[in-house]
């Protein structure tokens with residue numbers, strides 16, 4: 328008789344230190360998937376109680392009570408991760424792994440775990456957790472993970488059992504991963520600001536400046552999605568209007584040398600990375 332193959336989900340117990348936007352939301356998601364939440368520690372007991380209410384499981388606790396779980400999750404602000412770990416490092420008997428959610432710091436922020444034979448990992452969700460209802464659509468978020476062997480194994484098993492999308496990176500590369508996110512997300516915000524200031528300077532009212540700059544940025548992102556980076560590029564650099572580019576760079580430099588330098592560098596990046604790589608691609612296609 329052929330035995331039916333099946334996967335059995337292992338229930339894990341998670342302690343959470345720093346059940347804020349990410350910690351409590353991820354905790355609620357874990358609980359909804361049948362895992363157990365143990366101690367929940369925030370900087371104040373009132374906040375721990377509220378986090379436990381939101382999660383629907385767990386015990387509001389002090390940091391001295393941490394331990395006796397399978398996994399400790401540290402969801403405090405990035406600058407506090409290391410010092411929080413050092414406070415609980417000696418309470419990790421029988422704990423399988425400890426993890427954090429930072430996009431910038433790798434799991435080696437818990438480096439002592441290697442000699443203690445404890446798994447360490449960082450799991451960075453590529454999403455904003457401003458809206459706590461995001462726990463209901465966790466499967467849409469792409470996570471990026473690094474860790475030691477034991478930590479990676481725990482996360483692979485956990486994420487695969489919950490259908491979470493994820494990639495693994497080497498922790499030594501994490502800084503470039505984070506810079507990638509800064510370019511894709513934060514700098515877009517800064518570029519919106521500069522664009523609006525320039526429109527206002529040209530005499531447009533604030534509302535019109537907002538409408539136009541948002542429309543153009545959204546259209547550019549949509550075109551990147553539909554056509555790819557190379558084919559989405561329009562404007563003076565794509566047309567090769569080099570005299571115009573130089574005139575604009577000089578006008579902007581008179582106004583603000585930093586912005587002039589930024590314009591020149593961006594134009595150079597478009598020429599050398601976007602257009603030149605398209606040229607290389609076409610010539611290698613022709614070969």
Ligand SMILES: NC(=O)c1ccc[n+]([C@@H]2O[C@H](COP(=O)([O-])OP(=O)(O)OC[C@H]3O[C@@H](n4cnc5c(N)ncnc54)[C@H](OP(=O)(O)O)[C@@H]3O)[C@@H](O)[C@H]2O)c1
Nearest residue numbers: 345346347348349369370371374402403405428429455456
């Ligand atoms: N927010 C996002 O969209 C997002 C996205 C991806 C990754 N991340 C990463 O997720 C991590 C957490 O960020 P977050 O935005 O969730 O932060 P957050 O909302 O500010 O939450 C931080 C939590 O840590 C608690 N806390 C602070 N100091 C503490 C201490 N000494 N002991 C115990 N608990 C303490 C706070 O408690 P109180 O409530 O009592 O102050 C709060 O609940 C960071 O590594 C961040 O980089 C965030």
